[in-house]
Amino acid sequence: MADKVYNFGAGPAMLPEPVMQKIQQEWLNFQGMGVSIIEISHRSKEFVAVLNEAQSLFRELTGLPDNYRILFVHGGARMQFSALPMNLAERVPSRKSLYVESGNFANLAAEEAKAFSHMEIIASSAATNFDRIPKITLEEINQDAAYLHITSNNTIYGTRWNQFPQTGDVPLIADMTSELLSRQIDYNQFGVVYAGLQKNLGPSGMAMVIIREDLLGHASRQTPTLLNYTQCDKDNSLTNTTNTFAIYVIKLVLEWLKEQGGVKAIEKLNKQKSARLYQVIDNTDFYHGIAQPEFRSIMNVSFKLATEELENKFLQAAGAIGLYALKGHRKVGGVRASIYNPMPMAGVEKLANFMTEFERQNR
Amino acid sequence: MADKVYNFGAGPAMLPEPVMQKIQQEWLNFQGMGVSIIEISHRSKEFVAVLNEAQSLFRELTGLPDNYRILFVHGGARMQFSALPMNLAERVPSRKSLYVESGNFANLAAEEAKAFSHMEIIASSAATNFDRIPKITLEEINQDAAYLHITSNNTIYGTRWNQFPQTGDVPLIADMTSELLSRQIDYNQFGVVYAGLQKNLGPSGMAMVIIREDLLGHASRQTPTLLNYTQCDKDNSLTNTTNTFAIYVIKLVLEWLKEQGGVKAIEKLNKQKSARLYQVIDNTDFYHGIAQPEFRSIMNVSFKLATEELENKFLQAAGAIGLYALKGHRKVGGVRASIYNPMPMAGVEKLANFMTEFERQNR
Ligand SMILES: Cc1ncc(COP(=O)(O)O)c(C=O)c1O
Ligand SMILES: Cc1ncc(COP(=O)(O)O)c(C=O)c1O
Ligand SMILES: [Mg+2]
Ligand SMILES: [Mg+2]
Ligand SMILES: [Mg+2]
Ligand SMILES: [Mg+2]
Structure with missing residues (x-):
C-alpha cells in the first residue's frame, strides 16, 4: 500500500482532513x-449565514476588538498590495507609505x-539574503506617513517578527498570509492585517482583510470598486458575486480550529512541531537552517544540505515515502517544510525521523 | 421522497451533474x-496541465482564432469593469470609452x-425599462474611441444581442457573463470578450478574458498588477496564486460540454429549452414576458404574473416541488428561469408543465 x-x-497548502471530508460529504x-x-x-439566506458565521468565529477565536471590520476580498494577498496604498495613502497629505523589506x-x-503612493523602504535585510528581520526603531518612522507595512512571516525564507514594532501614530499594516491564526496576536497593535487564504485558512484566490474602522473612508477616486475597502465593508463583502466556495471553506476551517482548542492550543502545537524540526537541524552540521535562530518561523522551516545534488536526493527519497512538496522556493533552493495549522504532529514526526535516517545513510 | x-x-448557478460528481469522487x-x-x-506540473487543458479545450470548442489570448482573472465580471478602461483607454489619445446601456x-x-476613461453612453434602453437592446449604427460610433462596450446577454431582463454591431475600427468589447459558450460566435467580431464564471462555466469569484493580441500592452501606469492583462498574459494567468479550484472546475465543464457535442449542439438544446418556456408564456395572457420577443435571451427567461401576490404563490408552489430559485431580480420582480448550459431539458419540461398546471388552477 x-x-x-x-x-x-x-x-x-493542505487543509484539515475533517474539513476536506465534510466538504466531500x-x-x-x-x-x-x-x-x-x-x-x-x-445573496441567499443560507450563504449569508455561512459568511456571517465565518466572521463571528474569526472574532471569537482571535478576540478581535469591536472597532475592527472583517472583509473577504478577491484576488489573494497580492491584490491587497495594490489595494492598501489605494485605500490608505490619501489619509495624509504626504501620501507616503513606509515598507520594511x-x-x-x-x-x-x-x-x-x-x-x-510615495513609497519608501525604511529597513531591509536584503544584504544578508533575508535571513533575519531588520531592526527598526520608533525614531526611524516618519510620523507623517500613511502607514508602515511589514510581512509578519516570510514564507520563503522562514523568518518571522517575534515582536511587532512600535510605530507611534502611524498605522501598522501586516501581511500575515503565511501565519494568520497560527499564534495569539494583539490586534490592537495593527491598523490592517491581511492574508491570502491558501495557507492556514482555505483555498486560493481570496484574502481576508481585518481593518480598524477609522481607516475606512479614505480611498482614492481611482480605486476600482472591488478594491475599495469602504465599499466592501458597506456591502458586507457582497458588492459583487463573491468566491462563495472559499468563504464556505474558511468557515469550516474556523470550526475545526475551535474544536482544536482555538488559537492558543494551535500555537502550542505549532511551536512543538517547528521545535521538533529545528532540533534535528541544530543537532548536526548535515542540515543548515536558513533563518537566524532568533527570527525562526513556526510555519515555514527552511534549510539546506551540503550540495544541490544531496538536496535533490533528499527530496526524491522524501517524496517516495509520501513526504510531498518539500522543495524550497527557487529564490533560495534547499528544502522548505511548510507546517501550517492543518499539518498534524504525525507528519512532522515522520519528516523528522526521515531527516535523521537520511543523514545516517548519506553523511 | x-x-x-x-x-x-x-x-x-447549477453545474452539470457529472461534473459535480467527478469533483466529489x-x-x-x-x-x-x-x-x-x-x-x-x-505552479505544480499537475495544476499547470489543468490550466493549459482548459485553455486548449476552450480554443477547440469555440474555434477561437490564433490571435486571441485566454486569461483567467480574479474577481468575477465586475472586476473587469475596472480593468477594461485601465487596460484599453490609453490606446488612443482621446481616452474615450463608449458604452451601450x-x-x-x-x-x-x-x-x-x-x-x-472618458466614458460616454451612446445608446440606452432605459426609457423602456430595458425590455430591448438599443439600436446603434456605425455612424454613431466615434472612431477615435478606445472601445465600445456591450452586454451581450442581460441577465436580469432576459434580453440579448442577436446580431452584434458593426463598429468600424473601434474594438468591440462584450460582457458575456450570462451566455459565454451558449451559442456559436464569431470571435473575430470582438476585441475583448469576458465573463464571470458562475453561470455557464464554474464557481464564482473569477472571470475569463479573451483578448485580441494587438490590444495588449496599453495598460495605464496606475493599473494594479493583477488587473493588468498584459502581465497576466505574460505569466499565463499565474502572476500570483490563482483560484486553482475555479480553473479545475472550468476544465471539467469544458470536457463535459465537448461530450455534449460542443457549442453547436448545446446551442440547439438551449434554443429548444427557451422556446418551450416562451411558448407557454405566449400561449396565454396569464404570463407576460418581460423582454420584447425580438430580443429574447435563450439563457434567462423573465416573466410576470398579474399580481405580486400571485407571483409569490407561484414561487412558493414551484419551490415545493423542487423548482428552485425562480424569483426574479429585485429590479424587475416577477419570475426568472435561468436555464444555462447545465440545465437539462427535463428541468425545463417540469417547469413548463408546472406553469401550465399553475395557470389552470389559478386563472
Ligand atoms: C507572505 C506572503 N504574502 C503574499 C503572498 C502572495 O499571495 P497570493 O499569491 O495569494 O497573492 C504570499 C504567497 O505565498 C505570501 O507567502
Ligand atoms: C451580465 C453580467 N455582467 C456582470 C455580472 C457581475 O458578475 P460578478 O458578480 O461576477 O462581478 C453579472 C452577474 O450576474 C452579469 O449577469
Ligand atoms: Mg518571503
Ligand atoms: Mg545544523
Ligand atoms: Mg441586466
Ligand atoms: Mg403571455
Whole structure:
C-alpha cells in the first residue's frame, strides 16, 4: 500500500482532513437543499449565514476588538498590495507609505505601492539574503506617513517578527498570509492585517482583510470598486458575486480550529512541531537552517544540505515515502517544510525521523 | 421522497451533474497524488496541465482564432469593469470609452469606466425599462474611441444581442457573463470578450478574458498588477496564486460540454429549452414576458404574473416541488428561469408543465 501523503507545500497548502471530508460529504446536497453550496446565490439566506458565521468565529477565536471590520476580498494577498496604498495613502497629505523589506513578498508589496503612493523602504535585510528581520526603531518612522507595512512571516525564507514594532501614530499594516491564526496576536497593535487564504485558512484566490474602522473612508477616486475597502465593508463583502466556495471553506476551517482548542492550543502545537524540526537541524552540521535562530518561523522551516545534488536526493527519497512538496522556493533552493495549522504532529514526526535516517545513510 | 431539485438560480448557478460528481469522487485524491486539487501548488506540473487543458479545450470548442489570448482573472465580471478602461483607454489619445446601456450590469460597467476613461453612453434602453437592446449604427460610433462596450446577454431582463454591431475600427468589447459558450460566435467580431464564471462555466469569484493580441500592452501606469492583462498574459494567468479550484472546475465543464457535442449542439438544446418556456408564456395572457420577443435571451427567461401576490404563490408552489430559485431580480420582480448550459431539458419540461398546471388552477 502506498504511504499516507503528508503535504508540506507552501500554498495552496493542505487543509484539515475533517474539513476536506465534510466538504466531500455535503458536496451535492448542502443542508438538505438538494444543491451544492457552490450552486446557490451569494445573496441567499443560507450563504449569508455561512459568511456571517465565518466572521463571528474569526472574532471569537482571535478576540478581535469591536472597532475592527472583517472583509473577504478577491484576488489573494497580492491584490491587497495594490489595494492598501489605494485605500490608505490619501489619509495624509504626504501620501507616503513606509515598507520594511524582509523578503520576496515584502519587496513585491513595496514595488506595487510605488504606483499609488510615495513609497519608501525604511529597513531591509536584503544584504544578508533575508535571513533575519531588520531592526527598526520608533525614531526611524516618519510620523507623517500613511502607514508602515511589514510581512509578519516570510514564507520563503522562514523568518518571522517575534515582536511587532512600535510605530507611534502611524498605522501598522501586516501581511500575515503565511501565519494568520497560527499564534495569539494583539490586534490592537495593527491598523490592517491581511492574508491570502491558501495557507492556514482555505483555498486560493481570496484574502481576508481585518481593518480598524477609522481607516475606512479614505480611498482614492481611482480605486476600482472591488478594491475599495469602504465599499466592501458597506456591502458586507457582497458588492459583487463573491468566491462563495472559499468563504464556505474558511468557515469550516474556523470550526475545526475551535474544536482544536482555538488559537492558543494551535500555537502550542505549532511551536512543538517547528521545535521538533529545528532540533534535528541544530543537532548536526548535515542540515543548515536558513533563518537566524532568533527570527525562526513556526510555519515555514527552511534549510539546506551540503550540495544541490544531496538536496535533490533528499527530496526524491522524501517524496517516495509520501513526504510531498518539500522543495524550497527557487529564490533560495534547499528544502522548505511548510507546517501550517492543518499539518498534524504525525507528519512532522515522520519528516523528522526521515531527516535523521537520511543523514545516517548519506553523511 | 423529496422531489429532485432543479436549480434555476441566475448565478452562482447549477453545474452539470457529472461534473459535480467527478469533483466529489476525486476530492481527496487528485490523479492518485494522495492530496486534493485544491491542496497543490498553482505552479505544480499537475495544476499547470489543468490550466493549459482548459485553455486548449476552450480554443477547440469555440474555434477561437490564433490571435486571441485566454486569461483567467480574479474577481468575477465586475472586476473587469475596472480593468477594461485601465487596460484599453490609453490606446488612443482621446481616452474615450463608449458604452451601450442595456441593463443593470451594462450600467454598472459604464459607471465604473468613468474613473478610468472618458466614458460616454451612446445608446440606452432605459426609457423602456430595458425590455430591448438599443439600436446603434456605425455612424454613431466615434472612431477615435478606445472601445465600445456591450452586454451581450442581460441577465436580469432576459434580453440579448442577436446580431452584434458593426463598429468600424473601434474594438468591440462584450460582457458575456450570462451566455459565454451558449451559442456559436464569431470571435473575430470582438476585441475583448469576458465573463464571470458562475453561470455557464464554474464557481464564482473569477472571470475569463479573451483578448485580441494587438490590444495588449496599453495598460495605464496606475493599473494594479493583477488587473493588468498584459502581465497576466505574460505569466499565463499565474502572476500570483490563482483560484486553482475555479480553473479545475472550468476544465471539467469544458470536457463535459465537448461530450455534449460542443457549442453547436448545446446551442440547439438551449434554443429548444427557451422556446418551450416562451411558448407557454405566449400561449396565454396569464404570463407576460418581460423582454420584447425580438430580443429574447435563450439563457434567462423573465416573466410576470398579474399580481405580486400571485407571483409569490407561484414561487412558493414551484419551490415545493423542487423548482428552485425562480424569483426574479429585485429590479424587475416577477419570475426568472435561468436555464444555462447545465440545465437539462427535463428541468425545463417540469417547469413548463408546472406553469401550465399553475395557470389552470389559478386563472
Ligand atoms: C507572505 C506572503 N504574502 C503574499 C503572498 C502572495 O499571495 P497570493 O499569491 O495569494 O497573492 C504570499 C504567497 O505565498 C505570501 O507567502
Ligand atoms: C451580465 C453580467 N455582467 C456582470 C455580472 C457581475 O458578475 P460578478 O458578480 O461576477 O462581478 C453579472 C452577474 O450576474 C452579469 O449577469
Ligand atoms: Mg518571503
Ligand atoms: Mg545544523
Ligand atoms: Mg441586466
Ligand atoms: Mg403571455
